[in-house]
Amino acid sequence: DANTVRRIVASAGVGGSDTVLEVGPGLGSLTLALLDVADAVIAVEIDPKLAGRLPQTVAERAPSHAEQLTVVEFDALRVTASDIPGEPTALVANLPYNVAVPVLLHLFSELPSLRTAMVMVQAEVADRLAADPGSKIYGIPSVKANFFGTVKRAGSVGRSVFWPVPKVESGLVRIDRYADPPWSMDDAHRRKVFTVIDAAFAQRRKTLRAALAGWAGSPVEAERRLREADIDPSARGETIDAAAFVRLAGTRP
Incomplete structure (x- = not known):
């Protein structure tokens, strides 16, 4: 048309x-x-x-x-x-x-x-x-x-x-x-962030502490990294924004 x-x-x-x-x-x-x-x-x-x-x-x-x-x-x-x-x-x-x-x-x-x-x-x-x-x-x-x-x-x-x-x-x-990107747009960084996103939504009903256990190595390590990124470990992936996932991907393993 x-x-x-x-x-x-x-x-x-x-x-x-x-x-x-x-x-x-x-x-x-x-x-x-x-x-x-x-x-x-x-x-x-x-x-x-x-x-x-x-x-x-x-x-x-x-x-x-x-x-x-x-x-x-x-x-x-x-x-x-x-x-x-x-x-x-x-x-x-x-x-x-x-x-x-x-x-x-x-x-x-x-x-x-x-x-x-x-x-x-x-x-x-x-x-x-x-x-x-x-x-x-x-x-x-x-x-x-x-x-x-x-x-x-x-x-x-x-x-x-x-x-x-x-x-x-x-x-x-x-x-x-973003005219002035709030985070790095290089390919390696994007892949790290997208890996966390995929893991967080793989099992939507689970808390981030449980959903990210495999990514982090254990539920305890997932909780540590979530708290380091200022994210509630009991939250679910659908409640946090892109900036939070970027912070989480940047936490120390």
């Missing part, structure tokens, strides 16, 4: 100084709208037929913008900075719903040039990404997304705007990377 596409592009706030990364461009409906406003669009498409067709679609429908498009035939879950020409500043995409969260987190990890993301995902996934600590739906996606920046729900998208009509509702999520 053209109106929905325009709304997504407007909500993304991209302009003439942006190089936009689009994942899963498909037939190019969002690509064409992005080319109207951005300096350049890098489209990552895993399907060779669609990747081969997209430049032709742009040449036919928006010939004046054809040179602004670069198509990268690649799996977005495996792409690295070396696979992407230039430094994309914004991710704007209708992400493949079955891998939306892994793709989103992978791209923020691999591409430090990304300042912002506006993505369409399944509605329930959008809710989880933007959930606050203490919510029933707050979990691993919520914490890991907040590791990179501020996350907020940016609207809903009805089924009727798609063809064919899907069986699920969709939602928009915006992530703005």
Whole structure:
């Protein structure tokens, strides 16, 4: 739906100084709208037929913008900075719903040039990404997304705007990377933090003292490290924010 596409592009706030990364461009409906406003669009498409067709679609429908498009035939879950020409500043995409969260987190990890993301995902996934600590739906996606920046729900998208009509509702999520990161963003540190997050949510009903026993080596050691990070050992993972997990990952073993 053209109106929905325009709304997504407007909500993304991209302009003439942006190089936009689009994942899963498909037939190019969002690509064409992005080319109207951005300096350049890098489209990552895993399907060779669609990747081969997209430049032709742009040449036919928006010939004046054809040179602004670069198509990268690649799996977005495996792409690295070396696979992407230039430094994309914004991710704007209708992400493949079955891998939306892994793709989103992978791209923020691999591409430090990304300042912002506006993505369409399944509605329930959008809710989880933007959930606050203490919510029933707050979990691993919520914490890991907040590791990179501020996350907020940016609207809903009805089924009727798609063809064919899907069986699920969709939602928009915006992530703005921290302009002045409150903690280190290097890969080694991120992996340490994400390991703690995964362990804390592996058994949601357990207290952090019990859930992190394997990670720390014992329940007693888990409690020591939790107290060192100023976290109540009887708390559960869904009650603490990304900053607390960062503190916990930084405690001495």
